[in-house]
Amino acid sequence: MSNTHLNDLKAGQSATILAIHIEKGLQHRFSALGLRCGQKIHVLRQGWMQGPLHVQVGMTELMLRRCDARHISVAAIGEAA
Numbered sequence: 197m198s199n200t201h202l203n204d205l206k207a208g209q210s211a212t213i214l215a216i217h218i219e220k221g222l223q224h225r226f227s228a229l230g231l232r233c234g235q236k237i238h239v240l241r242q243g244w245m246q247g248p249l250h251v252q253v254g255m256t257e258l259m260l261r262r263c264d265a266r267h268i269s270v271a272a273i274g275e276a277a
Contacts, residue, residue: 203265210238211270218267
């Protein structure tokens with residue numbers, strides 16, 4: 197298990213959110229979407245040419261800009277089989 201940022205994960209990898217380092221307004225929005233410390237997050241796919249990340253948190257799927265994903269610290273827990 198290694199610490200990294202969400203934007204460093206590849207499609208098929210999962211991680212646990214450790215910290216979210218963004219402005220307060222975005223923290224409330226992310227929390228409402230399920231992005232909270234301790235939550236498991238799975239990268240479904242990556243956008244072409246450094247495009248957004250398609251991720252799953254619980255039963256929710258969402259797209260995250262890479263500039264926002266860069267501010268989410270995660271502990272990688274492996275790759276999907």
